[in-house]
Amino acid sequence: RVKVVLTWAPHVRALPQCVPNSFADWFSEVDWVDFVITHPHGYELDPKFTKGATIEYDQKKALAGADYVQAKNWSSYRDYGQVLSNDPSWMLTPEHMALTDSGKFIHCLPVRRNVEVSDAVLDSPGSLIIQEAGNRTFSMQTVLHELLK
Numbered sequence: 454r455v456k457v458v459l460t461w462a463p464h465v466r467a468l469p470q471c472v473p474n475s476f477a478d479w480f481s482e483v484d485w486v487d488f489v490i491t492h493p494h495g496y497e498l499d500p501k502f503t504k505g506a507t508i509e510y511d512q513k514k515a516l517a518g519a520d521y522v523q524a525k526n527w528s529s530y531r532d533y534g535q536v537l538s539n540d541p542s543w544m545l546t547p548e549h550m551a552l553t554d555s556g557k558f559i560h561c562l563p564v565r566r567n568v569e570v571s572d573a574v575l576d577s578p579g580s581l582i583i584q585e586a587g588n589r590t591f592s593m594q595t596v597l598h599e600l601l602k
Contacts (some may be wrong), residue, residue, distance in 0.1 A: 454487050456554070458519040461492030461514055463543050467528030467536045472561045474502040476523060480573035482506040495529050495537040512543060519553040524560060524570050545570040550579065557581050562589070588597035 454571055457480055475491075480488040481504055489507045490498065497508070509515035516522065524545045529535045544567070550556060558564060558570070558580045575582060 456519045457486045457521045458489045461496050461524050462524040462526050463539045464526035468526045470527045473525050473527045478502040489515045493538045516552040519556045522556050526578050545574050547573045
């Protein structure tokens with residue numbers, strides 16, 4: 454089984470929950486994935502999207518043995534739109550990635566460097582953000598092509 458971790462990351466403002474909710478909703482339903490969500494207390498996502506996921510408040514424990522890691526900020530669900538913590542220790546660093554099983558880093562983009570994720574992780578061989586950005590081009594071209602038909 455593949456281990457996928459969605460980790461909360463600090464940000465300069467509280468971001469909406471759409472990306473983490475859709476990411477969690479999809480991966481919670483995939484039977485070949487061990488899906489773990491990690492975040493500080495108070496940042497729980499809506500339970501209807503996280504059923505089947507393991508929730509772990511210890512980021513280092515969650516990252517242990519991960520194959521893929523997605524870092525993303527989101528606001529509190531209970532206190533929607535509020536920033537409850539901006540703990541910089543949740544920023545993804547090489548020390549965090551060293552806990553993974555040679556894990557690959559992914560992000561929905563755009564990403565705030567050295568806020569959500571360190572430069573060293575973003576620019577590492579394990580980062581897939583350049584490939585992800587390239588996929589956006591082809592996705593947009595396909596949508597535009599379909600709209601213009």
